[in-house]
Amino acid sequence: MTKLSSLRWSLPALLCTASVNATTMPLNMTKGVSDISMQVYNLHMTIFWICCAIGGVVFSLMFWSIFRHRKSRGVTPAQFHESTKVEIIWTSIPVVILILMAIPATKTLIAMEDTTEADITVLITGSQWKWHYEFLDHDVAYYSLLATPKEQINNRFNKEENYLLEVDRPLVIPTNKKVRFLMTSDDVIHSWWLPAFAIKKDANPGFINETWTRVEEPGIYRGQCAELCGKDHGFMPIVVIAKTPEDFAIWLAEEEKRNAEARAEEQELLAMNMSLEELMTVGERTYIGHCSACHQASGEGLPGIFPALKGSKMVQQDMAGHINMVLHGSSGTAMQAFAKQLSLKEIAAVITYERNAWGNNTGELVQAADVHAVLQGKGD
Amino acid sequence: MSVITESAVVDEHHDHKPKGIKRWLYTTNHKDIGSLYLIFSLIMFFIGGTMAMVIRLELFQPGLQFVEPHFFNQMTTVHGLVMVFGAVMPAFTGLANWMIPMMIGAPDMALPRMNNWSFWILPFAFLILLSSLFMPGGGPAFGWTFYAPLSSTYSSDSTALFVFSVHIMGISSIMGAINVIVTIFNMRAPTMTWMKMPMFVWTWLVTAFLLIMVMPVLAGAVTMVLTDKYFATSFFDAAGGGDPVLFQHIFWFFGHPEVYIMILPAFGIISSIVPAFSRKPLFGYASMVYATGSIALLSFLVWAHHMFTTGMPVFAELFFMYCTMLISVPTGVKVFNWVATMWRGAMTFEAPMMFAMAFIVLFTIGGFSGLMLAITPADFQYHDTYFVVAHFHYVLVTGAVFSIMAGAYYWLPKWTGFMYDEKLAQWHFWCSLISVNLLFFPMHFVGLAGMPRRIPDYALQFADFNALISVGGFLFGLSQLLFVWVVVKCARGGEKATAQVWEGAQGLEWEVPSPAPYHTFTTPPEVK
Numbered sequence: 001m002t003k004l005s006s007l008r009w010s011l012p013a014l015l016c017t018a019s020v021n022a023t024t025m026p027l028n029m030t031k032g033v034s035d036i037s038m039q040v041y042n043l044h045m046t047i048f049w050i051c052c053a054i055g056g057v058v059f060s061l062m063f064w065s066i067f068r069h070r071k072s073r074g075v076t077p078a079q080f081h082e083s084t085k086v087e088i089i090w091t092s093i094p095v096v097i098l099i100l101m102a103i104p105a106t107k108t109l110i111a112m113e114d115t116t117e118a119d120i121t122v123l124i125t126g127s128q129w130k131w132h133y134e135f136l137d138h139d140v141a142y143y144s145l146l147a148t149p150k151e152q153i154n155n156r157f158n159k160e161e162n163y164l165l166e167v168d169r170p171l172v173i174p175t176n177k178k179v180r181f182l183m184t185s186d187d188v189i190h191s192w193w194l195p196a197f198a199i200k201k202d203a204n205p206g207f208i209n210e211t212w213t214r215v216e217e218p219g220i221y222r223g224q225c226a227e228l229c230g231k232d233h234g235f236m237p238i239v240v241i242a243k244t245p246e247d248f249a250i251w252l253a254e255e256e257k258r259n260a261e262a263r264a265e266e267q268e269l270l271a272m273n274m275s276l277e278e279l280m281t282v283g284e285r286t287y288i289g290h291c292s293a294c295h296q297a298s299g300e301g302l303p304g305i306f307p308a309l310k311g312s313k314m315v316q317q318d319m320a321g322h323i324n325m326v327l328h329g330s331s332g333t334a335m336q337a338f339a340k341q342l343s344l345k346e347i348a349a350v351i352t353y354e355r356n357a358w359g360n361n362t363g364e365l366v367q368a369a370d371v372h373a374v375l376q377g378k379g380d
Numbered sequence: 381m382s383v384i385t386e387s388a389v390v391d392e393h394h395d396h397k398p399k400g401i402k403r404w405l406y407t408t409n410h411k412d413i414g415s416l417y418l419i420f421s422l423i424m425f426f427i428g429g430t431m432a433m434v435i436r437l438e439l440f441q442p443g444l445q446f447v448e449p450h451f452f453n454q455m456t457t458v459h460g461l462v463m464v465f466g467a468v469m470p471a472f473t474g475l476a477n478w479m480i481p482m483m484i485g486a487p488d489m490a491l492p493r494m495n496n497w498s499f500w501i502l503p504f505a506f507l508i509l510l511s512s513l514f515m516p517g518g519g520p521a522f523g524w525t526f527y528a529p530l531s532s533t534y535s536s537d538s539t540a541l542f543v544f545s546v547h548i549m550g551i552s553s554i555m556g557a558i559n560v561i562v563t564i565f566n567m568r569a570p571t572m573t574w575m576k577m578p579m580f581v582w583t584w585l586v587t588a589f590l591l592i593m594v595m596p597v598l599a600g601a602v603t604m605v606l607t608d609k610y611f612a613t614s615f616f617d618a619a620g621g622g623d624p625v626l627f628q629h630i631f632w633f634f635g636h637p638e639v640y641i642m643i644l645p646a647f648g649i650i651s652s653i654v655p656a657f658s659r660k661p662l663f664g665y666a667s668m669v670y671a672t673g674s675i676a677l678l679s680f681l682v683w684a685h686h687m688f689t690t691g692m693p694v695f696a697e698l699f700f701m702y703c704t705m706l707i708s709v710p711t712g713v714k715v716f717n718w719v720a721t722m723w724r725g726a727m728t729f730e731a732p733m734m735f736a737m738a739f740i741v742l743f744t745i746g747g748f749s750g751l752m753l754a755i756t757p758a759d760f761q762y763h764d765t766y767f768v769v770a771h772f773h774y775v776l777v778t779g780a781v782f783s784i785m786a787g788a789y790y791w792l793p794k795w796t797g798f799m800y801d802e803k804l805a806q807w808h809f810w811c812s813l814i815s816v817n818l819l820f821f822p823m824h825f826v827g828l829a830g831m832p833r834r835i836p837d838y839a840l841q842f843a844d845f846n847a848l849i850s851v852g853g854f855l856f857g858l859s860q861l862l863f864v865w866v867v868v869k870c871a872r873g874g875e876k877a878t879a880q881v882w883e884g885a886q887g888l889e890w891e892v893p894s895p896a897p898y899h900t901f902t903t904p905p906e907v908k
Binding site (some may be wrong): 024025026027028029030039040044047048051054055058059061062065066069070071072073075076077078079080081082083087088090091093095098101102105106108109110112113121128152153154155159161162163164165187188189191193195198199200201202204205206207209210224225226227229230232233234235302303304305310315331333334346 | 442443444445449451453515516517518519522523527529530533534536537538602617618623624625651658659660661662663664665667687689690691694697698701704705706708710713715716717719720721722724725726727728729733737740741744748751752755756757758760761763764765791801825826828829830832834835836837838839840841844845884
């Protein structure tokens with residue numbers, strides 16, 4: 001579990017470079033970029049100052065006692081030990097303060113939960129450990145994965161500015177429109193948190209939650225998964241780009257076009273055979289992006305939790321079973337269904353890669369058509 | 381009064397005890413069992429603390445340096461479980477075993493054989509839990525709250541061990557609680573009426589009822605996780621007609637009262653210490669009793685404030701917000717009463733008082749952040765960030781743990797018969813106070829700035845603060861070695877303690893000699 005090899009050089013590094021890459025951190029909650037997030041910020045500051053005021057009074061009285069009512073000053077202790085009047089006062093004043101706090105909190109909460117009359121709806125699906133975004137009114141859907149290279153995480157490369165807060169394909173939304181988010185999950189509970197929108201909502205498997213935002217400023221906003229969702233919980237960032245409605249329309253059209261082209265390419269691919277080198281290259285890239293988090297880059301898995309692919313019986317002998325497993329996952333385990341996440345080409349390539357890497361050496365090639373056949377139920 | 385107890389000591393027949401290992405294995409004596417609980421708790425405090433050090437070491441710098449994320453999750457999970465069920469709860473049970481019979485004028489706990497069992501199953505529960513860390517796939521890695529389906533469908537094979545160890549911890553707690561209730565109901569000295577009972581006894585009575593009510597709920601939750609994982613039930617699996625959020629409702633119906641189980645006895649300890657060192661009776665005894673009861677009742681109505689982000693109907697969110705805010709009223713009454721007790725007293729500042737005063741200030745800070753967390757719209761921003769980590773560590777470390785330290789120093793001369801080394805104890809206090817704030821206070825800022833909890837690596841902006849927090853953590857850990865030193869030194873000898881160790885101390889426990897005789901009261905004492 002401990003990586004002793006990295007221990008040697010990281011100890012001196014720890015001592016001298018703790019703050020080398022550090023950027024400045026805000027010391028308070030963000031005001032955010034929506035009307036709601038501003039309301040939440042104001043609410044936060046109001047309660048904060050009320051707490052400070054109460055604390056100031058109580059602690060001053062206490063320190064005054066410590067200072068003045070010390071035995072070393074030769075005082076004789078008073079013997080009073082109750083006063084109904086004072087006790088009623090310090091029960092009722094807090095109640096009044098609480099009511100004053102509850103009023104704005106109630107208003108803001110009711111506004112936050114009003115998801116009606118949305119202009120656009122995005123379905124957000126969490127899975128271990130990626131986000132899937134689907135525009136329900138348009139033909140656009142894609143996965144969003146951590147883009148920070150493993151080398152930065154393992155301290156081999158220098159960390160860049162948005163370390164751990166960058167993704168390959170961010171969610172894009174229009175400004176000045178009411179965007180409704182629906183949230184669900186494929187496996188465990190995740191939580192979609194974007195501080196600048198004051199949104200944090202759990203993605204529960206089998207159920208749908210909803211929330212909304214109206215962003216005023218175009219910009220790039222970053223967040224992270226906020227519910228412990230397993231091993232890579234810390235590596236599940238969220239990036240949202242807010243574009244003006246015009247730019248958003250252009251982006252949407254491009255995405256729809258790209259989707260259509262990908263589908264056409266997929267059809268062509270069914271009639272083609274890819275070479276071993278091509279399959280292995282695409283396969284390795286796909287494996288590192290989608291499979292190595294659990295099965296490890298070495299294919300050895302994590303004993304007792306994620307099975308090894310290296311030397312696995314299924315990988316070496318049962319091709320149909322292997323394709324089925326990658327396509328449909330294994331219910332009741334952490335193995336996801338990749339049929340929707342990856343293209344036929346990527347699935348074919350990654351299976352080929354798994355069957356030939358780490359000394360598995362079956363020499364077998366899997367083509368897109370083979371995967372398609374299993375997907376259509378025609379595989380053996 | 382003192383005549384009666386003197387005779388108890390002189391009569392050797394009442395002070396015999398078996399020797400060697402058998403004394404501890406077979407013991408039914410409340411003082412021995414109290415000591416066992418306290419020693420066990422201290423060991424667990426260091427084991428859980430070591431795990432916290434692993435966590436802080438990994439978080440010292442951005443990037444992964446020392447442990448894999450999966451092992452990091454095991455550390456956060458087991459750290460939480462060990463500290464809650466292994467350190468804080470047994471420490472309070474140990475204090476209850478030692479002090480409740482002495483405070484109410486009883487010769488022992490009401491059910492001494494069960495008392496032996498409720499302690500001795502605990503080490504086995506933790507042996508099972510800790511050994512699971514060495515299984516293939518590792519120990520529990522789903523947080524101490526073990527939300528399904530991460531803890532059921534997606535967990536490693538050690539989950540069965542986790543479930544069984546939690547069952548055993550729960551059985552131990554329930555047996556301990558039954559013992560406390562029966563003792564307080566049946567064994568009080570005849571003249572000790574309900575409203576003459578010391579606050580520590582009152583708070584423990586209420587705590588024991590909370591334990592009996594919620595521990596079975598926890599047992600139910602872990603059992604459902606067990607059957608979901610191994611016997612194909614679908615309590616928490618939507619595909620089979622279950623609901624993962626149901627798990628959270630069940631868990632927090634246990635979990636919220638549980639946090640009061642870990643703080644009510646602390647209120648009792650502080651309510652004993654503050655009057656003693658202020659040389660003035662506790663202000664508002666009756667309202668303290670009522671406040672304790674109100675907090676306990678309200679604790680059953682607020683569980684869903686841990687779940688505001690799970691997607692509840694807005695009216696449920698409002699209900700749980702209002703109820704949660706309301707808890708600050710009785711809690712505030714307690715703080716005001718302690719301050720009023722100090723007001724115009726004649727205060728001295730021995731170690732127990734120092735810890736008690738630090739408790740009042742720091743627990744109140746934890747209370748303030750708790751009030752902020754109650755405000756639902758703001759909670760969406762705070763939830764599952766380091767702001768929450770700061771909040772509950774202020775309540776549980778500078779709250780519960782500091783009160784236990786205060787109690788240990790307060791009663792140590794009574795247990796051992798010797799005064800502890802005041803100078804060392806003051807060192808322990810100041811080192812703990814400074815380092816604990818260095819450790820937990822910056823977490824508020826890190827949380828507000830947007831760092832989620834339970835992540836093994838973080839964005840670069842959090843680097844400086846995390847380095848600072850880790851340094852605070854290591855210093856706090858080291859400071860606790862001083863505590864061990866003070867305790868060991870005190871147990872081995874020193875200045876003889878008088879019966880009434882502290883000038884202003886009130887209560888039956890101060891009327892028996894120090895050390896307290898093995899069997900305290902042969903005839904019920906008279907309560908003034």
